[in-house]
Amino acid sequence: MANSKYEYVKREFESDRSLPASNWIVVRIDGCHFHRFSETHDFEKPNDESALRLMNACATSMLEKFRDMVFAYGVSDEYSFVFREGTEFYQRRESKILSLCVSFFTSVYVMKWKDFFPSKELKEPPYFDGRVVCYPNLKTIRDYMAWRQVDCHINNQYNTCFWMLVKSGRTEKEAQQTLKGTFSKDKNELLLQQFQINYDDEPAIFRKGSCVYRAKVETKVKSDDHGNPITRTQSVTTVANVDIIGPQFWEKHQDILHEEK
Template identity: 80%
Template sequence: MANSEYEYVKREFEFDRCLPPSNWIVVRIDGCHFHRFSKVHAFEKPNDENALRLMNACATAVLEKFPDIAFAYGVSDEYSFIFREETEFYHRRESKILSLCVSYFTSVYVMKWKDFFPNKELKEPPYFDARAVCYPNLKTIRDYLAWRQVDCHINNQYNTCFWMLVKSGKSEQEAQLALKGTFAKDKNELLAKQFQINYDDELAMFRKGSSVYREKVETTVKIDDYGEPIKRPRLKVTVAHVDTIGTAFWENHPHILREGKFMHGFVKKFGINHIFSPCNWIIVRIIACQFDQFSTIHSFDKPNDETALRLMNESASLMMEQYPDIVFGYGFSNEYSFVFHEKSELYQRRERVLPLHRINADTTL
């Protein structure tokens, strides 16, 4: 980019939020006004198989385009894309990650519309919103997926009953009233008794949502001299409608949500956000400024002045008495590191007001 007198508008005003390191990233996109969009395009109620397969095709294309996405889960007009904790996709810049996922998904939706609805014109442009949420460990990412799948189950069971009642002649209000206060067991009974439907026989895509991930499949890579296919295992993006709440799927696919392997230098990447993400341990490291000069002026013993080090230790002890959220301190020479508990809510985890500034002010080091 050429330098001009106007270049300051980028340098001084444009700030990129980087998502915190060592956190799993979920990008969830959701169709905007899809209630209307589905009406305009006469989607079948409550589930339109073609519309859902189109969503799955878009998610597949997104995974093929961006190898950093490890897994995706979709239901209704939404899709969640999961990036591994160690991803360096666009240096974890939030705006890049969000805009790339949502724009690519939307473009593919429009491009592939005719493949899934050959006899339906696309009357309005579909559009999606997107958000990025960070999760600190495997447990929370598994719980996130469980949350979406439980939602899928509850909504689908309700909607299946609701639309069966409406199709059988009840008004929407009557159907709503009939389902008020019912439990899962009651809804299954209603479907079985009134409509001879076993809920478990409904399409797995409707009941479980859609999971998209890479699976090893034997693929023909070439034909040998005798006309025999030579096959090799290759990773292929696959769509499945499976239970992701239990452990079986994850035990059979350990490569999808594996823990990241971090190098030592990785710890340097922490601390770039203004508010520390929840459930992350916080380290505040203080380093005395111009301590060489300070130690000369005060005639500290070389290379170690025992009294000066004890003074540092004493200050650290006082800090830890003052702030019980600090669970560990480690110091040497002119620096000290303080470890804040992952659950700490001190100053709402705001970076600027954590005790770092205080210690600088009080000790004038």
């Protein structure tokens, strides 16, 4: 099956860049033109819970599909996926990993759309871009996730204020002016004073974003002769809206980022 004459275009021009070994690999996916997409599909502002749950369902499918993905964190139209430090997934080839992650995520997004928006038809193809970043140790990968969650907090607090102001009659420009230069506690104050909203009571999925990981769960599989339960430890892909900046979550789930020998 020779096709010699033209094959040089592969040999001389293609190259397979591999990501450096012993680094955590992050693939971060981000909605393209989702501002318009969310308007076209009447997403609620500042957060559309169905849209977030659809994102979470896609992320769950990702972890169920790709064994070397150990953690995912999502907020708004963005999701970060973490491959374990020593993964040999596609020999760590960057293009392979990036393209198939983005593609699989997109595919599931379109397929599951009707489960989360049964009465809304997809009016245009949703699509995502992505990038790959390597983190060489526990500190930096933990800080990466903290960075995304701090970002989630900052954006969500701002957006919550902004849309309360708009819904109460301000123009978008006025809302922007009102919030300009305010600090975190000013925004909390504004929500409380003007709208009787305690920001901390807002749903955790909005405030904290979503974490996806495999949790070990004891399940009763049958009973023994004396009626005592016989259990088996199962790995269940789980979504949680919790703090991942502090150490508690990671101490409780040490196996997630357990460094390999």
